[in-house]
Amino acid sequence: MTDSANSEARVPEPYDVHDLCRPFLSSLPVSGASVTVVTASGARMTLCSSDAIAARIDELQFELGEGPQSSVALSGQIVIVPDVASRGHDDWPVLGAALGELPVGAIFCVPIQMGAVTVGVATLYCDKPLALNNHQQTTALAIASAIAGGAVQHAMVSAIDDAAVESPTAPALRREVHQATGILLVQLNTTATIAYARLQAYAFANGRTLQSVAHDVVAGSLTFDDTPRDNTFP
Amino acid sequence: MMMTTETRETKLSAAFVKLADTLVTDFDVVDLLHWLVEKCTEILDTQAGGIMLADPTGQLQLVASTSEEAELVEIFQLAAGAGPCLDCFRTGTPVTVGDLEADGGRWPTFSTEALKLGFRSVHATPLRLRGQFVGTMNLFSHHTGALIAEDIAVAQALADVATIGLLQERHLRNANLVAEQLQRALDSRILIEQAKGVLATTMSTTMNDAFTTMRTYARDRNLPLRQVADDIIGRRIDVRKRTTS
Numbered sequence: 202m203t204d205s206a207n208s209e210a211r212v213p214e215p216y217d218v219h220d221l222c223r224p225f226l227s228s229l230p231v232s233g234a235s236v237t238v239v240t241a242s243g244a245r246m247t248l249c250s251s252d253a254i255a256a257r258i259d260e261l262q263f264e265l266g267e268g269p270q271s272s273v274a275l276s277g278q279i280v281i282v283p284d285v286a287s288r289g290h291d292d293w294p295v296l297g298a299a300l301g302e303l304p305v306g307a308i309f310c311v312p313i314q315m316g317a318v319t320v321g322v323a324t325l326y327c328d329k330p331l332a333l334n335n336h337q338q339t340t341a342l343a344i345a346s347a348i349a350g351g352a353v354q355h356a357m358v359s360a361i362d363d364a365a366v367e368s369p370t371a372p373a374l375r376r377e378v379h380q381a382t383g384i385l386l387v388q389l390n391t392t393a394t395i396a397y398a399r400l401q402a403y404a405f406a407n408g409r410t411l412q413s414v415a416h417d418v419v420a421g422s423l424t425f426d427d428t429p430r431d432n433t434f435p
Numbered sequence: 436m437m438m439t440t441e442t443r444e445t446k447l448s449a450a451f452v453k454l455a456d457t458l459v460t461d462f463d464v465v466d467l468l469h470w471l472v473e474k475c476t477e478i479l480d481t482q483a484g485g486i487m488l489a490d491p492t493g494q495l496q497l498v499a500s501t502s503e504e505a506e507l508v509e510i511f512q513l514a515a516g517a518g519p520c521l522d523c524f525r526t527g528t529p530v531t532v533g534d535l536e537a538d539g540g541r542w543p544t545f546s547t548e549a550l551k552l553g554f555r556s557v558h559a560t561p562l563r564l565r566g567q568f569v570g571t572m573n574l575f576s577h578h579t580g581a582l583i584a585e586d587i588a589v590a591q592a593l594a595d596v597a598t599i600g601l602l603q604e605r606h607l608r609n610a611n612l613v614a615e616q617l618q619r620a621l622d623s624r625i626l627i628e629q630a631k632g633v634l635a636t637t638m639s640t641t642m643n644d645a646f647t648t649m650r651t652y653a654r655d656r657n658l659p660l661r662q663v664a665d666d667i668i669g670r671r672i673d674v675r676k677r678t679t680s
Contacts, residue, residue: 240618244625315610320617353617360620363646374621376628380642383632383668393629393668419632419642 218355222251222323224344225311229337231325235259236313236348238321238356239274246356246374248321254303259324261300263375264404264411267293269310270322277319279338280310284330295405307331313345313352321352381415388426399425443478447589450474454596464604468499471597472572475560476501478593479586481574483554485509487520488562488570488601495524495570504552505575511548518545520573523559527568529591530559533581555579560590562598569598623661630664638675648674 225234233255239245245263250256262268269280272292282290285305290297300308306329313321323345333341359365359373367373378400385396403425404414417423453470472484483505487495495513500506512518519530519542532538533556539546549557554575562570572594574582582590627649634645652674653663666672 238617238621240614240621242618242622244618244621246621315613318610318614320610320614353613356617357620360624374624374628376624379625379628380632380635383629383634384636385632386629386668387633387636419635 219249219251221348221352221355222249222255224348225323225325225341226251228340228344229325229333230327230331231309232328234323234325236321236323236352237270238313238352239270239319244374246359248352248355248359248373254305254328255324255326257303258300258305258308258326260410260412261296262324264401265293265295265299266401268296269293269308270324273310273312273322274319277312277314277317279312279342280308281333281338282308283332286330304328309333309341311341311345313349314342315346315349315353320349321356323348375412375415377419378411378415381418384418385425388424446474446478450478450593451596454593454600462600462604464601465498467597467600471593472499472574473501475572475590475593476574479558479574479582479590481558481576483508483575484573485520485575486562486570486572487513487524489524489568495521498570504554505573508545508549508552508554508575509573512542512545515542515544517542519557520559520571523561523571523573524568527561527563527566529561529587530557531581531587532557534579536579549575553577556581558582558587558590560587560594562594562601564595564598564602567602569601623664626661626664626668630667633667633670634674 221236222234225231233251235250235255235258236248237245237259238248247256247259247263250259259270262270269282269292272278273280285297285300285308305326307327309325311323311325312319313323323341325341365373365376367376378397381400382393382397385391385400386393389396389399391399400414400418401411403409404411407414414423418425453474468486468488472486476482476484483500483502485500485505485508486498487509488498490496497506497509497513500509509520512520519532523530535546535549535555535557539549554577556576556579558574558576558581560572560574561568562572572590574590627646630649631642631645634640634649635642638645638648640648649663649667650660652658652672653660656663663672663674667674
């Protein structure tokens with residue numbers, strides 16, 4: 202039973218936030234991992250990424266608002282993509298295309314669960330195509346459940362910290378993106394939801410990361426009040 | 436004899452099907468335990484039964500019983516602080532007393548009361564899962580005679596499945612609470628960062644100053660920061676109206 206495997210996969214305490222990724226790398230034949238908490242409201246916080254590619258796979262899903270992470274967060278079921286290049290990825294076509302430009306062969310999204318509640322997703326990748334067998338999937342699920350408490354704890358501590366520092370491999374909540382959303386909703390005289398969509402669209406249309414666009418908006422070097430519509434929606 | 440066995444096997448397999456069905460849906464713990472003790476009483480041909488669960492301090496509490504007599508005998512046992520069910524809970528192993536009159540001397544108060552109520556034998560089954568003892572299920576009979584090994588196994592099997600459901604439900608309740616707290620913390624932070632962006636633009640100031648203004652506004656009015664942030668984003672308040680000191 203998964204349940205008994207969960208209780209046996211222990212994470213030593215106290216541990217650093219990067220330790221949340223480490224057990225996946227030491228127990229499974231994967232190249233990298235990221236750990237993200239996701240709430241029912243869709244809010245998400247990346248806690249750690251083991252390398253820049255893992256960080257980008259996670260960031261792309263945040264930026265595009267599509268990808269296996271969201272379906273795992275909703276369904277609580279593991280998603281295995283053994284060969285990223287071989288499929289059309291009907292569920293996430295834009296992400297599929299973006300992944301094609303990264304040295305990524307396979308992706309696995311593992312639900313991080315407390316009991317029956319999914320509190321986050323661990324995203325693992327391998328630089329070549331790879332299928333996880335049943336035993337490896339059980340291991341991945343067991344590790345994910347074992348780190349659930351630590352992940353939630355780190356996320357809460359970081360969320361309530363007014364001066365939390367965000368680093369490239371632990372972009373956390375991406376505070377600048379939310380600040381930029383606030384700036385845009387004033388510039389465009391609209392709601393936060395639409396302002397955020399405009400920010401997303403601009404980044405995508407210009408082939409830039411959401412964070413770099415947000416950074417420019419916060420710095421004041423990019424304003425949206427005079428941006429023509431056809432520039433934001435190709 | 437053949438007939439009885441078949442009937443019992445049919446009842447038992449129906450009981451397991453019902454348990455499995457219950458555990459995959461939303462279920463009420465008390466209803467589940469009532470059903471369990473009634474079913475076991477019936478299948479094992481005893482006349483009464485009760486279930487006691489440990490509360491958060493580790494004290495046993497009666498949560499289900501099939502009759503007033505069963506309730507009384509359980510309450511006497513809890514009040515006396517001694518009895519086969521308490522021993523069962525402490526040790527995590529089944530306790531069978533085939534003849535309370537002959538063999539009830541270990542718990543004089545309990546045995547006297549049980550006999551007065553017409554019970555001659557008792558069997559206590561631990562509710563346990565992986566070393567965690569959560570309570571006991573106790574079956575009382577008007578006749579003497581210990582439960583045979585097969586019956587003990589049946590009682591334990593039903594109790595084990597019910598315990599899994601019980602512990603999952605407890606775990607789930609905690610997990611939901613944690614998930615709600617996490618959601619609230621992340622949503623609050625997102626609102627605060629968005630509100631900083633709104634203020635920084637409308638006031639032509641830095642994010643830090645925007646935050647300080649927002650926090651001062653909230654503190655002066657004794658309002659939660661999250662609510663002030665939400666009102667700023669919805670443009671329902673203008674924090675600039677306040678003269679900054």
